[in-house]
Amino acid sequence: xxxxNHDDFxxxxxxxxxxxPFGRVTTYGAIANYLGVKGSSRMVGWAMNSSHxxxxxxxxxRVVNRQGLLTGKHHFxxxxxxxxxxxxxGVVVQNDQIVHFKKLFWDPSEELKL
DNA sequence: TAGCTGACGAAAA
DNA sequence: TTTTTCGCCAGCT
Numbered sequence: 001x002x003x004x005n006h007d008d009f010x011x012x013x014x015x016x017x018x019x020x021p022f023g024r025v026t027t028y029g030a031i032a033n034y035l036g037v038k039g040s041s042r043m044v045g046w047a048m049n050s051s052h053x054x055x056x057x058x059x060x061x062r063v064v065n066r067q068g069l070l071t072g073k074h075h076f077x078x079x080x081x082x083x084x085x086x087x088x089x090g091v092v093v094q095n096d097q098i099v100h101f102k103k104l105f106w107d108p109s110e111e112l113k114l
Numbered sequence: 115t116a117g118c119t120g121a122c123g124a125a126a127a
Numbered sequence: 128t129t130t131t132t133c134g135c136c137a138g139c140t
Contacts, residue, residue: 027123039135040122042120046137065123073121
């Protein structure tokens with residue numbers, strides 16, 4: 001059986017990202033931590049990059065780095081698109097950084113802890 | 115084939 | 128305190 005777990009590490013990432021509530025944001029590290037691969041935070045970001053291979057829409061704009069910076073905004077097709085999407089959800093973004101990020105931070109390990 | 119890059123993060127200096 | 132280095136490991140050249 002291949003089922004090596006669900007190894008679809010990428011798939012798991014997409015699922016978690018989709019679970020992010022409207023108006024909330026999370027971080028690559030938080031997702032990685034939730035998946036148990038905390039050291040592989042990069043892979044989370046890489047998964048996002050591959051997300052466009054995934055036919056389902058992944059709200060990657062809700063995922064930012066630990067600093068609350070929109071590091072991946074350039075990957076949305078347009079550098080301001082990510083900010084636009086966040087602001088559209090009521091998230092205030094200034095200088096590519098999410099305001100009150102700490103308050104808007106949604107940690108799967110805390111909310112989905114299990 | 116082997117090596118480099120990369121949407122990060124944490125630890126060490 | 129800030130800056131630098133290392134580790135993660137899949138994908139790409």
